[in-house]
Structure formats: C-alpha cells, structure tokens
Amino acid sequence: MKIFKAKRLLSLVSLMLCLCIFAGVLSACQPDAPDVYNTTASVTTAPATEGTASVTTEEVLPQNPINFDELDKINKDLYAWLKIPNTVIDYPVAQSSNEDDNYYLHRDYRGNYDFAGTIYSQRHNTKYFVERVTVLYGHNMLDGSMFAGLHQFSDPEFFKENDTLYIYIPGHILTYKIFAAYDYDDRHIMNSFEFHKDDVYEQYLKDCLNPHSANAQVREGVELTTDDRIITLSTCHDYISNLRFLVQGVLVDDQRTQ
16 A cells, blocks of 8 residues: 555656646747748649650659748758648758757757757758658647647557658658557667667567557558668657657658659
8 A cells, every 4th residue: 555655646746747847838839830831832744745656754743842942041950841641740850050969959940949949850860861760859848839749649549540741851752651659768769779780670670560558559561671761750758757759650652852
C-alpha cells in the first residue's frame, strides 16, 4: 500500500511539473507560416503530335508547391517544408547555419525568439533527406500548434485513416508512408545508432515495427529493408518529461519538380 501511494504521488508530481512548464505558454502561438505556396502548381504533359506513326509525349515536370526563392529571402536556414494532411502540421523546416544545433528550439522561422520554436533538423542530417534516417524536432504546444498534431496518431482510428506525409525541398516532392507512432525514451537517436552499418540499421527497423510501447500504432503490411529511407518526427510526451512521441514514415515516392 505504501509503495502504491508513493508511485501515485510520483505520478502526480510529474504531471504537475509538466503543467507548470507549459502553463506559461498555453496561449503562445507560432507566427503564421510564410505564404510561399505556388498557387499555380500543376502536372502537365506536352500534347501529342497529330498524324505521326509513333507518338512520344514529353513530360513537363510539375511546379513545386513551395516557392523556395521566397523562402530563402525570409531566412536562408529554411530549406524544406513539411505537410501532414488532416493535421495543423504545415510548416517550414530549418537547420541552423551557426554552431548551435538547437538554435530553432525557441526561435521562429525568421530567427526571432519564440518559445514555440520552428520545426528543425540537426547537422547529423543533410538538407536533402538522403540518409537512412532523418529526424525532425518540434514542440508539443498546448495550443495545438507545431508538433502537437503528431499525437493524433496515437488514436488507432486516426492512424488507420491517415498514412501520408510530404516533404518539399527544391526540385523534389518526397512522399512518405507513415508506418508507426509510439512512445520512446529521450535518447538522441542519431547519436545512439551506427546507421551506416547494415546489421544495426536492420535491427533498428525491426524495432520500429515492433516498438516497446503500450500505445504503439503500427501499420499492417509494411515491410522495411536496409534500402529504405525513413523519417522520424519527434516531440515531447504529453505527461512524462523523459519520454518522446515519435511518428515515423518510409519514403515511397520522390517526384522531381521544376
């Protein structure tokens, strides 16, 4: 009985600590994301030549939905855009050009102080999403902004009906199939695994498909190999400070754009 009361007290203290940390930011909002969408983006093909024996069609690359020239004018550290349908997650992605890898933890997309920060990656990854594992970080804000929307994937029905996320970079639209969402410890993923080793990466992928998490959601039928590239979106747990909530996807399409 004393052990049970102690555990209950510890849980209440942990919950109160989380509430205290976030109480001051309940109304904190990320500034509106920059309006850099190309509204005329479309996929077109050149018309076939009439009367020829063999018709060849020249593919015209679609226009990238994001105007990266305009994004670059706002901040040269902005190099990608993340969009997850049916969530509020529709944000630019930054990587610091200075020595502070976590510069955007509490800075907005213009580089000004903002508790909500910006979605960002560290220099363990390049800006081209070509590594076996890419990790993006974002705050779990109480107002629902930034990566708070990732927690929607803990709901089995939402997870089942939403399986796609998009990364836009200059010249490419990257489509990922979301295959898992689960609680994880607070270790630094990129520092903890030697992903360049096939056996290490293979085991890591197996663990991603069989996470040790009570609320884990894993998509049926997904198979991963060492040839695959995955993305991990990481944010804070709702209640437990030393846990993270991860949403992971595997690259299924890389479409070239203008």
